Amino acid sequence: MTIKPKISILYLDDELxxxxxxxxxxxxxxxxxxxDDPEEAEEILKREEIQIVIADQRMPQITGVEFFEKIRSHHxxxxxxxxxxYTDIKAAIDSINRGEVFRFIDKPWDHDYVKTAIENAYDxxxxxxxxxxxxxxxxxAYNELDKFIYSASHDLRAPLMSILGIAQLAKxxxxxxxxxxxxxxxxxxxxxxxxxxxxxxxxxxxKNSRSGTEINSVDFKQLVEDIKDSFHFIPGNAEVRxxxxxEQEGEFYSDPVKLxxxxxxxxxxxxxxxxxxxxxxxxxxxxxxxPRKCFILVEDNGIGIGENDLENIFKMFFRGTSQNSGxxxxxxxxxxxxxxxxxxxxxxxxxxxxxxxxxxxPSTPKND
Amino acid sequence: MTKLFNFVLIDxxxxxxxxxxxxxxxxxxxxxxRSFTDAESALSxxxxxxxxxxxxxxxxxxxxxxxxxxxxxxxxxxxDEALRKNVRLFMLSSxxxxxxxxxxxxxxxxEAVLSKPLDLEKLKSLLG
Numbered sequence: 001m002t003i004k005p006k007i008s009i010l011y012l013d014d015e016l017x018x019x020x021x022x023x024x025x026x027x028x029x030x031x032x033x034x035x036d037d038p039e040e041a042e043e044i045l046k047r048e049e050i051q052i053v054i055a056d057q058r059m060p061q062i063t064g065v066e067f068f069e070k071i072r073s074h075h076x077x078x079x080x081x082x083x084x085x086y087t088d089i090k091a092a093i094d095s096i097n098r099g100e101v102f103r104f105i106d107k108p109w110d111h112d113y114v115k116t117a118i119e120n121a122y123d124x125x126x127x128x129x130x131x132x133x134x135x136x137x138x139x140x141a142y143n144e145l146d147k148f149i150y151s152a153s154h155d156l157r158a159p160l161m162s163i164l165g166i167a168q169l170a171k172x173x174x175x176x177x178x179x180x181x182x183x184x185x186x187x188x189x190x191x192x193x194x195x196x197x198x199x200x201x202x203x204x205x206x207k208n209s210r211s212g213t214e215i216n217s218v219d220f221k222q223l224v225e226d227i228k229d230s231f232h233f234i235p236g237n238a239e240v241r242x243x244x245x246x247e248q249e250g251e252f253y254s255d256p257v258k259l260x261x262x263x264x265x266x267x268x269x270x271x272x273x274x275x276x277x278x279x280x281x282x283x284x285x286x287x288x289x290x291p292r293k294c295f296i297l298v299e300d301n302g303i304g305i306g307e308n309d310l311e312n313i314f315k316m317f318f319r320g321t322s323q324n325s326g327x328x329x330x331x332x333x334x335x336x337x338x339x340x341x342x343x344x345x346x347x348x349x350x351x352x353x354x355x356x357x358x359x360x361x362p363s364t365p366k367n368d
Numbered sequence: 369m370t371k372l373f374n375f376v377l378i379d380x381x382x383x384x385x386x387x388x389x390x391x392x393x394x395x396x397x398x399x400x401x402r403s404f405t406d407a408e409s410a411l412s413x414x415x416x417x418x419x420x421x422x423x424x425x426x427x428x429x430x431x432x433x434x435x436x437x438x439x440x441x442x443x444x445x446x447x448d449e450a451l452r453k454n455v456r457l458f459m460l461s462s463x464x465x466x467x468x469x470x471x472x473x474x475x476x477x478x479e480a481v482l483s484k485p486l487d488l489e490k491l492k493s494l495l496g
Contacts, residue, residue: 158381158384
């Protein structure tokens with residue numbers, strides 16, 4: 001059973017006994033703020049998260065409709081209900097038609113009628129809020145897509161143009177010798193691999209952004225072993241010492257596909273961004289998992305990340321200032337994946353000294 | 369006898385620098401070829417090296433890590449005229465986006481925009 005959030009209502013009326021009886025009648029169901037002072041009412045709106053504003057039409061300083069007009073620009077979210085004691089029907093209809101007021105209630109009020117009005121008003125409030133949130137999400141997705149297409153098209157084209165350049169060069173560079181041809185073929189290979197890495201990253205991105213997560217038991221030892229094996233043919237891998245410690249206690253449930261994406265990117269980076277002329281290159285992997293949580297630490301003594309870049313590394317298509325720059329997608333996908341698993345990720349790094357990523361992910365209960 | 373130039377390549381891709389160096393050395397246009405993988409170090413090179421009698425041709429990539437090609441153009445454009453003399457700037461990019469080309473062509477410091485891979489015939493005709 002879900003607990004309904006308590007609706008917060010602000011009620012403005014110059015007649016104190018109305019305020020009192022309203023409070024008495026509804027305080028059990030709602031959180032109620034009352035005042036007979038329009039200025040104080042505005043203060044309450046600033047201070048509290050109010051969902052419904054109720055105001056009396058006939059007040060000495062200001063009418064209810066005037067009050068609504070006044071607060072509308074700064075507090076557009078609360079839904080407005082007008083109370084009319086006299087037969088101010090014309091004012092009420094007018095204000096409803098102008099969109100100032102959602103509904104009006106005439107005095108003396110009927111308990112159930114007011115309750116229905118409040119519930120309906122809250123439905124409107126909630127629906128509008130959801131709509132705004134959806135809109136923000138859509139806007140974010142749209143901007144991302146826009147940026148994605150711009151950057152991806154460039155990143156796909158650059159290696160292709162390199163290959164085209166190599167082909168043209170090879171034709172120019174006569175006489176053909178075995179050595180020359182080999183050199184050019186190696187360059188083409190390099191360029192194709194770069195393009196392929198980019199495409200694999202995009203596949204990760206796509207897999208990760210699909211909303212569904214498939215929860216399964218995770219075997220961290222196997223996972224790390226598989227990833228390490230896949231690095232076998234990457235140049236430089238043989239020179240790196242892996243320092244792996246995995247303590248898994250009981251079953252850990254999560255989405256193994258996302259965990260693989262996370263670890264694969266972090267370990268791949270640790271390998272790719274090693275310093276060139278260091279004899280002791282290492283990658284440390286430390287994983288502790290219990291049935292409730294897992295802690296993952298990936299540390300390297302590579303080139304590190306500059307202080308200015310550190311806050312941007314999880315942004316899409318951000319590339320560090322290092323020479324061997326990546327696709328700008330890897331860490332973005334890592335961050336998204338960690339958050340989809342309700343975890344958090346931290347990074348600390350010193351330039352020329354190494355980088356440490358630490359991740360905490362809760363176990364996801366398996367749906368029965 | 370063809371005229372010779374000093375070339376400066378600014379490109380964050382080592383591979384593309386290699387390719388373009390090779391193109392230029394096969395072209396018979398270059399008396400020297402220098403390369404930088406970021407705009408900052410290229411700028412400091414120009415700041416610290418007085419102008420030469422030989423014209424310097426800069427081939428600048430658009431998408432760089434750190435400062436972009438456009439940032440480089442802006443910074444270079446604010447150098448003293450003495451430093452800019454005898455230096456000719458060309459964009460060399462793999463972008464397929466017209467807007468990038470338009471923005472580049474409109475920059476007062478830039479002579480022309482070339483697309484990758486480098487077209488030696490086109491470069492020769494531009495250098496005159």
